[in-house]
Amino acid sequence: xxxxxxxxxxxxxxxxxxxxxxxxxxxxxxxxxxxxxxxxxxxxxxxxxxxxxxxxxxxxxxxxxxxxxxxxxxxxxxxxxxxxxxxxxxxxxxxxxxxxxxxxxxxxxxxxxxxxxxxxxxxxxxxxxxxxxxxxxxxxxxxxxxxxxxxxxxxxxxxxxxxxxxxxxxxxxxxxxxxxxxxxxxxxxxxxxxxxxxxxxxxxxxxxxxxxxxxxxxxxxxxxxxxxxxxxxxxxxxxxxxxxxxxxxxxxxxxxxxxxxxxxxxxxxx
Numbered sequence: 001x002x003x004x005x006x007x008x009x010x011x012x013x014x015x016x017x018x019x020x021x022x023x024x025x026x027x028x029x030x031x032x033x034x035x036x037x038x039x040x041x042x043x044x045x046x047x048x049x050x051x052x053x054x055x056x057x058x059x060x061x062x063x064x065x066x067x068x069x070x071x072x073x074x075x076x077x078x079x080x081x082x083x084x085x086x087x088x089x090x091x092x093x094x095x096x097x098x099x100x101x102x103x104x105x106x107x108x109x110x111x112x113x114x115x116x117x118x119x120x121x122x123x124x125x126x127x128x129x130x131x132x133x134x135x136x137x138x139x140x141x142x143x144x145x146x147x148x149x150x151x152x153x154x155x156x157x158x159x160x161x162x163x164x165x166x167x168x169x170x171x172x173x174x175x176x177x178x179x180x181x182x183x184x185x186x187x188x189x190x191x192x193x194x195x196x197x198x199x200x201x202x203x204x205x206x207x208x209x210x211x212x213x214x215x216x217x218x219x220x221x222x223x224x225x226x227x228x229x230x231x232x233x234x235x236x237x238x239x240x241x242x243x244x245x246x247x248x249x250x251x252x253x254x255x256x257x258x259x260x261x262x263x264x265x266x267x268x269x270x
Contacts, residue, residue: 002025002026002027002029003025004023004024004025004047004075005023005024005025005026006021006022006023006024006075006076007021007022007024007101007104007105008020008021008022008104009021009022009097009100009101009104010100010104011100012071012096012097012100020071020076020077020097021076021077022068022069022070022071022076022077022097022101022104023046023047023068023069023074023075023076024047024066024067024068024069024101024105025047025066025067025068026064026065026066027054027055027058027064027065027066027067028055028058028059028063028064028065029064030064031058031062031063031064032064034062034063034064035061035063035064035112035114035115035138035270036063036064036065036066036107036112036114036115037054037057037058037061037063037064037065037066037114037115037116037117038065038066038067038068038098038102038107038114038115038116038117039054039065039066039067039068039117039118039119039122040070040098040116040117040118040119040122040123040125040126041067041069041070041073041119041121041122042119042120042121042122042144042249043120043121043187043191044073044160044173044183044184044187045069045073045119045120045122046069046073046074046075046176046177046183047067047068047069047074047075048074048175048176049074049176050067050251053251053252053255054067054117056255056259057117057259057262060259060262060263061262061263061266063115066105066107066114068101070093070097071097072179072182072183072186073177073182073183074176074177074178074183075177075178078178078179078182078183079179079182079185079186083186084186084189084190085186085189085190086190087190087193087195087196087199089186089190090121090124090125090128090201091128093125093128094125094126094128094129094132095128095129095132098125098129099129099133102114109133109136109137110135110136113135113136113137113138113210114137114138115137115138115139115140115141115266116129116130116137116139116140116141116142117140117141117142117143118140118141118142118143118145119142119143119144119249119251120143120144120145120146120222120248121146121187123142123143123144123145123146124142124145124146124147124201126140126142126145127140127142127145127147127201127205127208127212127231128201128204130208130209130210130212131201131204131205131206131207131208132204132207134207134208134209134210135209137208137210138210138270139210139211139212139213139266139269139270140208140210140211140212140213141212141213141215141262141265142212142213142214142215142228142231143215143216143249143250143251143258144215144216144217144220144222144223144227144248144249144250145214145227145228145231146223146227147200147201147202147205147227147230147231148199148200148201148202148226148227148230149191149196149197149198149199149200150223150224150226150227152221152222152223152224153191153222153223154191154192154197156221156222157188157191157192157222158192160188161188161192164184164188169184170184202230202231202233202234203234205231205234205235206234206235208234208235211237211239211265211269212231212235212237212238212239213238213239213241213261213262213265214227214228214231214232214238214239214240214241215228215240215241215242215243215250215258215261216228216240216241216242216243216250217242217243217246217247217248217249217250217253217254218242218243218244218245218246219244219245219246219247220246220247220248221247221248222248223248225240225242228240228242239265241261243257243258
């Protein structure tokens with residue numbers, strides 16, 4: 001694992017009008033001849049909140065990896081003061097930020113398309129990127145992705161708001177984000193915005209051409225199996241994995257089972 005680095009994304013606007021600076025880290029970069037797995041974090045995630053799971057997975061695969069914090073998260077440029085995300089915020093991450101980051105760190109996605117490993121909002125962004133740039137993605141592993149807004153999601157996100165206002169959640173997030181308010185309110189405000197209730201991306205997924213492993217915990221407090229089953233309806237050949245005794249974060253609740261499943265899935269397709 002290399003040290004965390006930063007790169008400016010030219011052509012995109014960050015706080016103060018300049019380009020956002022993105023925190024990223026290479027994993028086992030010496031495996032330069034092996035496939036690349038890019039990790040896309042959840043709605044409150046960051047490079048550090050992945051903990052050691054990305055390294056464990058790439059070591060199990062014998063691959064290399066790339067983790068990064070989206071603008072507004074971790075040690076990346078925070079949201080501009082007063083900025084509120086629009087319902088298309090995940091589309092912008094998929095269509096603008098991720099391509100700019102991969103180009104900035106030297107990943108040629110046409111010559112060597114990477115695999116994307118996305119959790120929650122990161123899973124949705126991975127799906128959108130693969131749908132909009134089908135020739136630039138080799139495969140997808142998505143954990144607890146969202147393709148529509150469910151009542152259970154809104155209820156749990158409203159509960160997270162109360163926990164944040166009470167202080168405990170903010171204190172925990174402050175260990176991983178330079179500006180925890182930027183990370184939390186960017187995510188929480190848009191998910192609880194009435195304008196976001198009609199958000200859905202199922203109709204966009206049919207253009208995905210790569211293998212997809214869609215994973216959902218059976219005890220997920222933020223979504224139901226309808227999310228991954230909806231992906232399977234739109235993308236033929238999708239493999240669905242429903243993990244027992246597992247909530248919204250399979251990589252934390254069932255890491256060994258998840259790594260085994262990814263190994264089997266990849267082995268049949270690489």
